[in-house]
Amino acid sequence: MSTVLDQIEQQIAKLSTKAVKKNTGNIRTIADGVAKIDGLSDVMYNEMVAFPGGAIGIALNLEETEVGCVILGDVSKLKEGDEVTTTGKLLSVPVGKALLGRVVDALGNAVDGKGPIDAKETYPVERIAPGIMARKSVNQPLFTGIMAIDSMIPIGRGQRELIIGDRGTGKTTIAIDTIINQAKINKVGLASGDAKFRPVYSIYVAIGQKSSNIVRTVAALEAAGALEYTIIVAATAADNPANQYIAPYSGAAMGEWFMENGMDALIVYDDLSKHAVAYRQISLILKRPSGREAYPGDVFYLHSRLLERAARLDGKGSLTALPIIETLAGDVSAYIPTNVISITDGQIFLETDLFNQGIRPAVSVGLSVSRVGSSAQIKATKQVGGKLKGELAQFRELAAFAQFGSDLDAKTKAQLERGARIVELFKQPAFSPAAIELQVSILFAMQKGFFDPIDAKKVVAAAANMKNFFTTRKDALLTEIRNKAALDKDLEAKLQAACDEWKSGYTA
Amino acid sequence: MAAAAKQAQQLARQLFKLSVVDNVVSTDRVAGVLAYVEKHAPANAVLVLKAYHRLIAVELAKSEARVEHAGAVAPAALAAIAAAMTKKYRRPITATARAHPALLAGLRVRVGDDVYESSVSGQLAALSLSV
Numbered sequence: 001m002s003t004v005l006d007q008i009e010q011q012i013a014k015l016s017t018k019a020v021k022k023n024t025g026n027i028r029t030i031a032d033g034v035a036k037i038d039g040l041s042d043v044m045y046n047e048m049v050a051f052p053g054g055a056i057g058i059a060l061n062l063e064e065t066e067v068g069c070v071i072l073g074d075v076s077k078l079k080e081g082d083e084v085t086t087t088g089k090l091l092s093v094p095v096g097k098a099l100l101g102r103v104v105d106a107l108g109n110a111v112d113g114k115g116p117i118d119a120k121e122t123y124p125v126e127r128i129a130p131g132i133m134a135r136k137s138v139n140q141p142l143f144t145g146i147m148a149i150d151s152m153i154p155i156g157r158g159q160r161e162l163i164i165g166d167r168g169t170g171k172t173t174i175a176i177d178t179i180i181n182q183a184k185i186n187k188v189g190l191a192s193g194d195a196k197f198r199p200v201y202s203i204y205v206a207i208g209q210k211s212s213n214i215v216r217t218v219a220a221l222e223a224a225g226a227l228e229y230t231i232i233v234a235a236t237a238a239d240n241p242a243n244q245y246i247a248p249y250s251g252a253a254m255g256e257w258f259m260e261n262g263m264d265a266l267i268v269y270d271d272l273s274k275h276a277v278a279y280r281q282i283s284l285i286l287k288r289p290s291g292r293e294a295y296p297g298d299v300f301y302l303h304s305r306l307l308e309r310a311a312r313l314d315g316k317g318s319l320t321a322l323p324i325i326e327t328l329a330g331d332v333s334a335y336i337p338t339n340v341i342s343i344t345d346g347q348i349f350l351e352t353d354l355f356n357q358g359i360r361p362a363v364s365v366g367l368s369v370s371r372v373g374s375s376a377q378i379k380a381t382k383q384v385g386g387k388l389k390g391e392l393a394q395f396r397e398l399a400a401f402a403q404f405g406s407d408l409d410a411k412t413k414a415q416l417e418r419g420a421r422i423v424e425l426f427k428q429p430a431f432s433p434a435a436i437e438l439q440v441s442i443l444f445a446m447q448k449g450f451f452d453p454i455d456a457k458k459v460v461a462a463a464a465n466m467k468n469f470f471t472t473r474k475d476a477l478l479t480e481i482r483n484k485a486a487l488d489k490d491l492e493a494k495l496q497a498a499c500d501e502w503k504s505g506y507t508a
Numbered sequence: 509m510a511a512a513a514k515q516a517q518q519l520a521r522q523l524f525k526l527s528v529v530d531n532v533v534s535t536d537r538v539a540g541v542l543a544y545v546e547k548h549a550p551a552n553a554v555l556v557l558k559a560y561h562r563l564i565a566v567e568l569a570k571s572e573a574r575v576e577h578a579g580a581v582a583p584a585a586l587a588a589i590a591a592a593m594t595k596k597y598r599r600p601i602t603a604t605a606r607a608h609p610a611l612l613a614g615l616r617v618r619v620g621d622d623v624y625e626s627s628v629s630g631q632l633a634a635l636s637l638s639v
Contacts, residue, residue, distance in 0.1 A: 018626075019615075019617070019624040019625060019626035020624070020625045020626070020630070020634070021622060021623070021624055021625075022622070022623045022624075022625060023621050023622055023623075024618075024621055024622070024623050025621060038562075039620075039621040040621060041620065041621045042621065042622075064517075065517070065559075065562065085623070
């Protein structure tokens with residue numbers, strides 16, 4: 001017995017004193033978060049390298065005489081001549097449910113002061129997107145809680161829907177509303193005890209944003225009770241470009257964990273314009289050849305490989321991506337916007353003019369589209385809102401013509417009146433997403449002409465009153481709509497009766 | 509400037525190839541290259557020589573096992589290291605010893621970019637990173 005133990009101990013002793021081979025190099029130059037390193041002859045592309053003081057870097061440029069590395073972390077103590085070693089590993093971040101409710105940096109380290117994160121697993125930051133055979137078509141809805149989007153530009157689980165618009169048009173608000181809505185749905189679904197219910201966990205990746213904005217977002221999510229279902233990956237404007245570059249990939253890795261483990265997740269990249277700028281900065285310092293708008297040649301691949309990681313997997317879960325792009329003066333034909341438009345499965349275009357007119361969310365119905373279409377909608381929404389997009393488009397066209405003359409026939413006038421009311425009905429305050437059953441009820445009322453006698457300017461108040469009426473007095477009906485997800489004759493009759501009851505008690 | 513550096517790099521690479529015989533830097537060839545550069549003075553001679561110097565230094569480092577040690581190292585141990593490295597890298601490698609008390613105990617052998625860490629300080633550093 002003791003002989004066997006001795007043998008094992010000898011083996012351990014032999015292993016523990018074995019020399020460890022490392023491949024090393026020395027910093028030749030270091031500036032702006034990028035180091036040029038002599039040596040590292042065995043380094044691999046995208047390999048993690050260790051700098052003195054615990055800082056880590058990623059080898060991005062492998063040249064004949066030197067290696068270009070971006071450094072993640074504190075670069076202030078690094079200097080020329082410092083030794084760098086390869087690790088043989090790809091950059092990985094912690095993943096799992098332990099990250100929910102936490103604010104982490106691009107490397108998955110907690111930055112919210114709530115202590116260390118007890119994550120059991122790590123996932124590589126860079127991963128090949130799922131292949132064709134592993135995927136399943138997108139046909140399960142992901143409700144944003146925003147009536148204009150859920151009824152006209154539906155988003156499905158596993159879809160990539162771009163949110164695009166100028167600064168200050170409410171892009172982040174739509175993303176936050178969606179996250180809040182997922183939390184609301186999760187709470188209702190988990191409380192119902194339905195075994196088939198699949199919660200959606202959210203990941204919000206803030207890239208190059210002001211710290212104050214991130215604090216505001218965290219506070220909004222916390223106030224809405226959504227933080228417990230959300231991971232926030234923060235690479236603020238104060239972080240070096242390498243951290244901003246890696247942050248969305250880290251977030252994607254965290255989202256992939258949910259997808260791979262049979263759960264659904266939503267990831268918001270806020271925003272990819274700043275991400276492209278950070279990558280351009282790194283590329284220019286690495287002296288990579290620059291192309292249009294000084295972006296490097298692989299800027300398309302930068303975003304395509306990221307967004308391709310969003311998918312609905314056969315037999316597993318899904319990862320839905322909501323990338324955000326900021327345009328300048330509404331120019332969607334700039335380099336990065338056109339790239340991301342072509343990668344995604346549709347876009348929600350927000351217009352400054354609409355925003356300034358008080359139409360919020362300022363969704364431009366004409367320019368917004370969801371390529372997944374109605375396959376990601378429940379039947380009830382299709383029944384009450386199937387023709388909305390066409391009606392609104394017609395309204396915009398007629399409204400433009402109506403400006404030239406006052407003599408309009410009755411039909412045109414009626415269309416204009418209806419259109420104006422739909423526009424008003426879609427106005428929704430920030431951080432107050434509406435449940436899908438409530439949206440169906442409101443749209444049913446609109447379709448049946450319950451808002452027609454009300455002055456267009458008072459439709460918002462009337463809709464708010466109706467929402468209040470349904471949530472406080474018709475809870476059973478709402479639950480029935482939610483469970484059936486389609487309007488049969490019985491439900492329609494009940495909805496009609498409820499709307500009549502509301503009408504009799506409502507005075508504008 | 510970038511084009512000049514590229515040209516200098518290319519010439520230095522050619523001169524370097526001429527200086528290596530059977531995977532070993534030839535002293536005679538290097539002397540010949542230096543004489544050629546001095547006589548013909550190619551464009552950007554300084555850049556060429558700097559690039560050439562770097563290439564030769566990297567190559568020489570590959571042929572030398574620098575053994576850093578905290579305690580005494582027997583000549584037999586040095587010879588054994590040189591033999592092991594020669595076998596591993598399939599090129600003649602000489603071992604040179606240098607005292608390095610900061611290692612506390614054990615050895616660190618450097619061949620080119622590769623470092624074989626078998627010292628106490630190296631193990632402590634690895635331990636501190638893993639905690």
